[in-house]
Amino acid sequence: DARVTQTPRHKVTEMGQEVTMRCQPILGHNTVFWYRQTMMQGLELLAYFRNRAPLDDSGMPKDRFSAEMPDATLATLKIQPSEPRDSAVYFCASGDGTGIHEQYFGPGTRLTVT
Amino acid sequence: EDQVTQSPEALRLQEGESSSLNCSYTVSGLRGLFWYRQDPGKGPEFLFTLYSAGEEKEKERLKATLTKKESFLHITAPKPEDSATYLCAAEGGSEKLVFGKGTKLTVNP
Numbered sequence: 001d002a003r004v005t006q007t008p009r010h011k012v013t014e015m016g017q018e019v020t021m022r023c024q025p026i027l028g029h030n031t032v033f034w035y036r037q038t039m040m041q042g043l044e045l046l047a048y049f050r051n052r053a054p055l056d057d058s059g060m061p062k063d064r065f066s067a068e069m070p071d072a073t074l075a076t077l078k079i080q081p082s083e084p085r086d087s088a089v090y091f092c093a094s095g096d097g098t099g100i101h102e103q104y105f106g107p108g109t110r111l112t113v114t
Numbered sequence: 115e116d117q118v119t120q121s122p123e124a125l126r127l128q129e130g131e132s133s134s135l136n137c138s139y140t141v142s143g144l145r146g147l148f149w150y151r152q153d154p155g156k157g158p159e160f161l162f163t164l165y166s167a168g169e170e171k172e173k174e175r176l177k178a179t180l181t182k183k184e185s186f187l188h189i190t191a192p193k194p195e196d197s198a199t200y201l202c203a204a205e206g207g208s209e210k211l212v213f214g215k216g217t218k219l220t221v222n223p
Binding site: 004033042043044045048055056091093102103104105106107108 | 148150155156157158159160163201203208209210211213214215216
């Protein structure tokens with residue numbers, strides 16, 4: 001059963017601390033997306049990669065957020081320094097990148113910044 | 115700017131009471147319209163992709179339809195296990211999905 005995995009599932013941290021979230025896309029999928037979900041804004045796209053190259057990160061606050069794909073099986077999203085307004089659920093999704101493609105979501109990382 | 119609007123925000127049905135959820139979209143060069151189901155504490159789960167006006171897709175008690183401005187998710191004789199938030203998303207020329215805020219469906223036994 002192919003699934004997107006994310007770690008950690010929950011993270012509580014203090015303002016100013018660095019937060020790293022990890023995602024393992026479905027094997028064979030070459031497109032990875034990072035989303036943030038809040039009650040007010042719903043699902044917002046932060047960044048996405050194809051074949052490990054960043055295609056769009058216009059949704060990310062550039063001064064504190066960074067996203068990378070060190071290899072085809074790992075995507076990371078870092079926040080440094082974290083702020084209370086970053087509290088949200090962060091989802092990773094992957095797709096096979098062929099034409100119009102469905103995105104398959106992981107279970108999310110629930111981040112609370114105090 | 116591409117936009118997706120879902121209505122109603124919340125819907126409460128009795129088991130067996132059929133209804134429809136609405137998704138209105140304003141997207142340049144629509145490439146696909148997607149429906150997802152999201153259960154509490156979980157990620158969205160893919161349901162359907164619709165590509166062109168007039169297209170319909172079915173899965174169990176769910177049927178999705180598409181016009182040039184809207185998509186509908188019809189739920190026939192729902193059961194309590196259909197309770198979830200249903201998300202609509204549109205993909206335009208930019209390859210990025212724009213999501214609506216969802217409709218929270220509750221089906222009472």
